[in-house]
Amino acid sequence: MTDLGHNPPFFDLVGDMRAMRRLKPDPVPLEQLQRVLEAGVKAPSGMNSQPWSFLAIQDADGKRWFADHYRAGIESRFGRLDVPEGDASPMARQLRALRYQVDHMQEFPLLLLVCGLRDWPFRVPEEERVGLAPPNYGAIYPCVQNILLACRALGLGAALTTMHQVFEEALHERFGIPLEYGVVVTIPIGIPIGCFGPVRRKPAADVTYFGTWGNRDAPR
Numbered sequence: 366m367t368d369l370g371h372n373p374p375f376f377d378l379v380g381d382m383r384a385m386r387r388l389k390p391d392p393v394p395l396e397q398l399q400r401v402l403e404a405g406v407k408a409p410s411g412m413n414s415q416p417w418s419f420l421a422i423q424d425a426d427g428k429r430w431f432a433d434h435y436r437a438g439i440e441s442r443f444g445r446l447d448v449p450e451g452d453a454s455p456m457a458r459q460l461r462a463l464r465y466q467v468d469h470m471q472e473f474p475l476l477l478l479v480c481g482l483r484d485w486p487f488r489v490p491e492e493e494r495v496g497l498a499p500p501n502y503g504a505i506y507p508c509v510q511n512i513l514l515a516c517r518a519l520g521l522g523a524a525l526t527t528m529h530q531v532f533e534e535a536l537h538e539r540f541g542i543p544l545e546y547g548v549v550v551t552i553p554i555g556i557p558i559g560c561f562g563p564v565r566r567k568p569a570a571d572v573t574y575f576g577t578w579g580n581r582d583a584p585r
């Protein structure tokens with residue numbers, strides 16, 4: 366597994382792009398942010414509608430506001446995320462990283478909000494549509510994955526987060542985000558403190574069938 370930071374081969378990069386939740390405060394150069402976002406907008410979308418927009422929060426007041434609301438959101442759902450000292454299980458390690466992210470969010474150099482135009486899915490008939498449509502998640506997540514991969518390719522750490530959902534109304538108001546957009550993910554981005562490393566996933570063979578559900582024999 367390579368840890369070159371820059372231009373690693375695709376199959377190495379996709380295999381060690383962990384959620385990097387510990388980031389240094391050093392700024393992300395504008396040219397790097399632009400490269401990351403250019404990768405994001407190369408994603409496919411239905412009818413090439415490209416329903417994404419980005420909000421990069423880099424100023425101290427904006428980050429502080431976001432961090433305070435994020436911490437309150439996490440703690441309202443999960444408490445302090447405390448884990449016993451000495452617990453080295455993957456879950457405990459993840460919770461410690463989440464705690465670090467919550468406690469240091471305001472110090473990270475860049476909080477990237479990926480927003481999506483709202484759009485009713487076809488299966489919701491017009492007469493049943495109430496309130497705001499959800500953002501077009503199906504179109505936004507390929508863009509998000511491109512952003513994460515581009516960060517990894519540049520040696521930047523990033524982690525997809527979704528807890529802003531619990532204060533999304535206030536988020537719209539604070540940053541002037543129009544209601545026709547939903548905020549889909551918030552990605553803190555910066556130079557990672559730890560190392561990229563292999564992701565833990567079930568092998569594809571364990572979740573793949575051929576021809577008929579349940580058949581694991583691949584045709585040769």
Ligand SMILES: Cc1cc2nc3c(=O)[nH]c(=O)nc-3n(C[C@H](O)[C@H](O)[C@H](O)COP(=O)(O)O)c2cc1C
Pocket residue numbers: 382383384385386463466524525526527528564565
């Ligand atoms: C839809 C979705 C929501 C997620 N929400 C969060 C989140 O709110 N906070 C966070 O730190 N990570 C979040 N993640 C990242 C996952 O927790 C992480 O990718 C997963 O635990 C596997 O860890 P790894 O990517 O480091 O291998 C989310 C990922 C997805 C796809």
